[in-house]
Amino acid sequence: MWTLDGEGPLYQQVYRAVRRAILNTDLAPGTRVPSTRAFASDLGVSRNTVILAYDQLLSEGYIATREGSGTFVATDLPEDLTEAIRSDRGDAQSDDIFTPRLSAYARRFRNLTNGRQLSWQSHEPMHRFDFRYGRPNFFDFPHDTWCRVLGRRARRASIHQLDYGPPNGREELRSAISEYLWRSRGVVCTPEQVIIVNGSQQALDLAARTLVDPGQRVVIEEPHYPGARIAFETAGAEIVAGNVDEEGLQVATLPTDDSIRLAYVTPAHQFPTGASMPIQRRVEVLAWAEKCGALIFEDDYDSEFRYTGRPVEALQGLDRAGRVIYAGTFSKLMFPALRLGYMVLPAALVQPMTAAKAATDTGCPSLEQLALADFMKEGHFDRHLRRSRTRNARRREALLSALQEHLGDQVEIGGVNAGLHILAWLRGFATRRLPALRRRAAERGVGIYPVTPYYRQPPKKAGLLLGFASLQEKEIQQGIARLAEIIKQPPPNPKPAESGKPSDLGQAD
Numbered sequence: 359m360w361t362l363d364g365e366g367p368l369y370q371q372v373y374r375a376v377r378r379a380i381l382n383t384d385l386a387p388g389t390r391v392p393s394t395r396a397f398a399s400d401l402g403v404s405r406n407t408v409i410l411a412y413d414q415l416l417s418e419g420y421i422a423t424r425e426g427s428g429t430f431v432a433t434d435l436p437e438d439l440t441e442a443i444r445s446d447r448g449d450a451q452s453d454d455i456f457t458p459r460l461s462a463y464a465r466r467f468r469n470l471t472n473g474r475q476l477s478w479q480s481h482e483p484m485h486r487f488d489f490r491y492g493r494p495n496f497f498d499f500p501h502d503t504w505c506r507v508l509g510r511r512a513r514r515a516s517i518h519q520l521d522y523g524p525p526n527g528r529e530e531l532r533s534a535i536s537e538y539l540w541r542s543r544g545v546v547c548t549p550e551q552v553i554i555v556n557g558s559q560q561a562l563d564l565a566a567r568t569l570v571d572p573g574q575r576v577v578i579e580e581p582h583y584p585g586a587r588i589a590f591e592t593a594g595a596e597i598v599a600g601n602v603d604e605e606g607l608q609v610a611t612l613p614t615d616d617s618i619r620l621a622y623v624t625p626a627h628q629f630p631t632g633a634s635m636p637i638q639r640r641v642e643v644l645a646w647a648e649k650c651g652a653l654i655f656e657d658d659y660d661s662e663f664r665y666t667g668r669p670v671e672a673l674q675g676l677d678r679a680g681r682v683i684y685a686g687t688f689s690k691l692m693f694p695a696l697r698l699g700y701m702v703l704p705a706a707l708v709q710p711m712t713a714a715k716a717a718t719d720t721g722c723p724s725l726e727q728l729a730l731a732d733f734m735k736e737g738h739f740d741r742h743l744r745r746s747r748t749r750n751a752r753r754r755e756a757l758l759s760a761l762q763e764h765l766g767d768q769v770e771i772g773g774v775n776a777g778l779h780i781l782a783w784l785r786g787f788a789t790r791r792l793p794a795l796r797r798r799a800a801e802r803g804v805g806i807y808p809v810t811p812y813y814r815q816p817p818k819k820a821g822l823l824l825g826f827a828s829l830q831e832k833e834i835q836q837g838i839a840r841l842a843e844i845i846k847q848p849p850p851n852p853k854p855a856e857s858g859k860p861s862d863l864g865q866a867d
């Protein structure tokens with residue numbers, strides 16, 4: 359029954375095998391799944407591999423644990439499971455229902471995402487002390503001012519505003535962005551080089567579709583932002599993973615031949631480690647791109663929040679050869695539902711990218727673009743940025759001092775200079791204990807997020823991404839105090855092997 363497909367990390371192969379068995383009801387709802395120990399020995403893999411696979415199935419709702427009695431196939435399957443079942447049977451023919459054959463592109467996407475939607479929408483309820491990351495603090499946003507500016511534009515409703523807009527975006531907003539980027543990030547561009555996109559995810563998709571042919575090689579960071587890998591892999595790219603150290607992507611270890619089409623980097627605040635790339639490394643990246651004839655995709659997703667050290671300007675500002683595609687987003691500075699971002703393109707790419715954007719959606723909504731341009735020109739954006747930078751600096755300080763006070767040298771902290779999250783490595787804490795830690799923390803109202811899913815090969819150390827923007831300083835203190843108590847609790851005694859009982863995932867030893 360158990361066949362591994364041989365593709366990618368072992369724990370992903372195990373995950374897919376169990377998921378397949380659930381989808382085609384070899385493992386019916388309510389059935390007990392094999393214990394991690396027995397299953398690992400059946401498959402000839404380590405127990406840790408099975409624990410990671412089960413943890414993913416657990417977090418996606420395919421299986422559930424019952425305190426004291428083991429792990430079972432969920433009886434209330436996740437909402438999008440029926441869709442997954444359908445797409446899993448995508449090529450099967452049925453007597454009365456026509457099943458369209460998917461394109462190679464769609465099949466690649468389905469295989470990469472295991473038939474699920476690529477969505478950052480959070481379905482988990484917010485915890486009392488939620489260290490979620492990747493979101494600004496929604497209460498910091500000057501909502502009343504935004505409503506006023508938006509309302510004023512909406513009331514004007516001129517023909518200019520109601521007709522189709524330019525596919526590359528409203529000139530008003532492109533000008534405001536090019537002025538802002540020059541002033542704040544050292545990006546050198548004219549408004550004509552700016553394209554307004556529906557968030558940086560669309561920038562990634564456009565770059566993948568217009569620049570990469572199936573079989574061409576694309577460098578991504580390891581660990582990495584999955585939205586980038588999925589965009590390039592779906593376009594058929596062969597992924598080359600470049601390791602990351604405390605200065606970001608290690609360019610010296612990358613191949614230098616001309617089979618590399620593009621490298622995706624997050625130099626200001628590497629996602630997820632938070633490493634900040636110093637100027638020497640940036641120059642090296644550009645020299646490497648020159649050597650192998652590659653383009654660079656610079657994802658500058660949250661660099662506005664910089665707390666210590668001199669801000670290093672964007673790679674784009676150092677590029678004299680027109681090799682850098684720069685992308686930024688309003689998701690962290692305004693709010694993600696706005697779905698507005700921008701690309702700054704080398705002149706030669708403006709026309710092809712605009713054409714691809716027009717073919718996809720004929721342009722972003724005008725009303726929000728015009729209101730955002732007003733919001734920026736009237737100084738509300740800068741004011742909001744200054745205010746939220748100060749508040750986030752205080753939250754970050756509170757997090758660092760709480761970690762120091764409650765966990766001291768039990769944690770090693772990285773990525774603290776910028777952004778809205780830090781990475782905390784738990785010294786002497788086994789990675790296999792993370793699922794249980796997460797569950798216990800949630801039971802006590804603390805939301806924590808392991809860094810593991812961002813690695814192609816799971817790291818040997820236990821790391822947590824701790825976002826600090828959504829909480830106030832006092833909540834950060836209390837949340838970390840609770841978390842430290844749970845971390846310091848000794849792991850429960852392993853059950854004797856001869857009991858034959860399947861182990862609770864979290865109690866895995």
Ligand SMILES: Cc1ncc(COP(=O)(O)O)c(C=O)c1O
Binds near residue numbers: 556557560585629694
């Ligand atoms: C590294 C990175 N790039 C891009 C994005 C996506 O931004 P957007 O909402 O503009 O698509 C995110 C979102 O969290 C991110 O973490």
